[in-house]
Amino acid sequence: MNPVAFTIFGIDVMWYGVLISTGVLIGVLIALREAKRTGFKEDDLIDFLLYAMPIxxxxxxxxxxxxxxxYYSQNSSQIINIRNGGLAIHGAVIAGIITGIVFCKKRKINVLQLLDLIMPSLILGQAIGRWGNFINQEAHGGPTDLPWGIIVDGQKVHPAFLYESIIDFCV
Structure with missing residues (x-):
């Protein structure tokens, strides 16, 4: 599979980034809808997201x-080079939760209310973003003989990204 979705001004735009961005956009729209439905102040949600996304x-x-x-101890100049990959959802979630706790404390907002508001969006975003792992041929499981296995580097393996995506969509 070609991991490049398209090229603009000589810069390759990767499918992984397109899918992650799509998941984030849909997640933000859902969170905004939920904020309206539950009476959570939209301005507070937008402010939180403006902090939480870059963090x-x-x-x-x-x-x-x-x-x-x-690797990075020997190649420190590559630490900030995300063009070659290297983002871990676990770190994003941890940073987002810490950001949420600090944000809620400063704004005197119930952190559980914020978490209730954003978690469905986070899970849906994860379900969509996992398809970037499929295109990159990464985050797959071990060898399998099951009929739904996928071929990666000449070996049939479990589509772990698909398992997680299905579970996320079900949640």
Whole structure:
């Protein structure tokens, strides 16, 4: 599979980024709808998202770098180079939760209310974003003989991204 969705002004735009961005956009729209429905102030939600999204990207990169430290300790100039991949959802979620706690404390908002509001969006975004792993041929499971296995590097493996995506959509 070609991981490049399209090229604009000589810069490759990767499918992974397109899918993650799509998941984020749909998630934001759902969260805004939920804010209206539940009476949560939309301005507070937008302010939170303006903090949480860039901090989440930093957290995602930091998590990846920490768990790949053998490489990055020898190639420190690559630490901020996300064009070559290296974002981990775990780091984004951790950074987002910390951001939410601090944000809610400063704004005197119930953090559980914010979490209730954004979690469906986060899960849906994850379900969509996992398809980037399929295109990149990464985050797959171990070898399998099951009929729904996918071929990666000449070996039939479990489509772990698909399992997670289905579970996320079901939630």
């Amino acid at each position: 989440g990207i930093i957290g995602a990169r930091a998590h990846y770098v920490i768990f790949s430290w053998d």
